[in-house]
Amino acid sequence: MKIRFIGGAGTVTGSKTLVESNGIRILIDCGQFQGIKPLRELNWEPLPILPSSIDFVLLTHGHLDHCGWLPRLVNQGFKGKIYCTNPTKDITKLILLDSAKIQEEDAFRANKDKFSKHEIAEPLYTVEQVEQVLPLFRVIKQNEVVSLDAQISAIYTNAGHILGACSIELSIENKILVFSGDIGRDNDLLMYPPVKPKKGDYIFLESTYGNRLHPDTNTKEELEIYINNTIQKGGTIIIPSFAVERAQTIMYLLWQLREEDKIPNIPYIIDTPMGISVLDIFANNKNWHKLPEQDFVAMCKMFTMITDYKETIETIYNKNSKVIIAASGMITGGRVLSYLEQYISLPETTVIMIGYQAEGTRGRKLLEGAKDIKIRGKYYEVKANIVEIESLSAHADQEGLLNWLSELKDKPTKVFLVHGENQAADELRIKIQEKYAFDTSVPLLGQEIEL
Structure with a gap:
């Protein structure tokens, strides 16, 4: 089994983790890069694999940095199924349509006022391309086993953070891979506390606030x-x-x-x-x-x-x-x-x-x-x-992320820290190793590993 960190490694944007097993390819999230120009430019680059070779996309939630590259994926040949919860489907539709509209308007304005460096400014994707994504969605419920293949299944559990956000437990090759998605806070004003995993051979944990504690203020x-x-x-x-x-x-x-x-x-x-x-x-x-x-x-x-x-x-x-x-x-x-x-x-x-x-x-x-x-x-x-x-903040801080790991019954083989800037991820890595003695690493963007 191979894991490739196509996005969301060393950065909090562009989340894309590819799982490949026995000819089946599963993409966990399909996010858009945001922030500094070198990251934004990655949105225009092709994936290191053909989108048509991907069988499934599993979305953790509907934020742009987790779903915003779907129109490009579909436009470049993806024809598989996109699994997510019902709120995530509705939110993703809203966010993608809004994003496409803004990009079209920005491109139009840049061309009209001639402030683009490009001869002709183009949107990353259009409203029409977003419409091509929507028929591929498949809605699933929390805590229900979803069979992707004869030997591959997934379970979604509530992650807090925003409506519909879930962590994903992927059973594959007799191993359990847990993808945290974005973890919410235990005391969030509107969202329920995130469900902590009980088991997992390999954990892929976000680290947005891996080096920070939220202030205890009113x-x-x-x-x-x-x-x-x-x-x-x-x-x-x-x-x-x-x-x-x-x-x-x-x-x-x-x-x-x-x-x-x-x-x-x-x-x-x-x-x-x-x-x-x-x-x-x-x-x-x-x-x-x-x-x-x-x-x-x-x-x-x-x-x-x-x-x-x-x-x-x-x-x-x-x-x-x-x-x-x-x-x-x-x-x-x-x-x-x-x-x-x-x-x-x-x-x-x-x-x-x-x-x-x-x-x-x-x-x-x-x-x-x-x-x-x-x-x-x-x-x-x-x-x-x-x-x-x-x-x-809608994200768990360092203490919340450490606490999310607290109910694992057995020591995981490895924890990978994703969706965090390098300093935040590395500080969280040290804390996890100190508290739990879990083998923990921070993968690089584009890195491929074998499990």
Whole structure:
């Protein structure tokens, strides 16, 4: 059996792990690379194997860094089945269509305004190519055995993190391979705690926060302080947010603060069509989250929900104080860019970062103190107050990742640390070896190993 780390090794994006056994090829996740240009350029490179030779794709969840390369895979010849949970199918569809639309718009704008380095800017994939992916989905339930082949089966177990996110236990060649996907937090506001594996010969564990502990702070109090301080200055609060789960968590916290009369009655706006559509997925998948229905309904009524871009423009030019939740979470695209073009240079503005910011993204640059940022070919001076609420991360921290391994009944043959930048993964490797004495390694991008 061979394992090839095609993506998500040494980086938190582009997750793709290929399993090959007795002529069967299984791709665990099919993510898009994000962040620094050398990583983004990998999205344009062909896979080291023919997509037509892959039999199955098993998706852990619907974030772009885990599903965003599917249109390229299908366009280049993949005709197999894509297995995932029902919420993951719905979220993946939303995210891929949104991503394709943004890329088409960005390519059109780059060609129109001639700020692309290429003679003709092209999208990575189109809406039409996304539509070719959708018929290949096969929905499976948690904890049910799915037979992929006479001697290969898979079981999905809840990973927390976002709606539908699962870890995958793959039984193959009399061995059990466990792919964590992205692990959520035990005390997440909306998601149930991740299920810890009981057995596994080989563990493939994410390491996003492998070198960090989430601060033990009061998230609501932080939000309350940032919002009230900004409003006192007559400013606007912009919260770049991942449309799936993070946006809904922020909505819930803001609703709670308004119910407690701790923040003023100003406009609270969610301007992410995809984030608004995810609310429907929450409503249709009540068994996947902890949000009480009556709170959910009341929360939604509090927000102005913008889907039409004309309303975005009207909101931007309304200079009154307001709180805006807009995608994308790493400020790599989406409508948050339009808000930042107008507000990032105003000292009374506050930008609240609430999730992981990959290397090379605008979000990471802002957190690192960038004096200006480039948006659509133009530089904007950063005068806004840039703050971060680390306790809102949807990922388990180092302690959570170590705890996820705590219920294994037998010592695994090996643990591979994926989906993490090198320093984070290596620090987690040391901690695992110290705590459990598990043989642990950090694979390189493109590395192939035999089990």
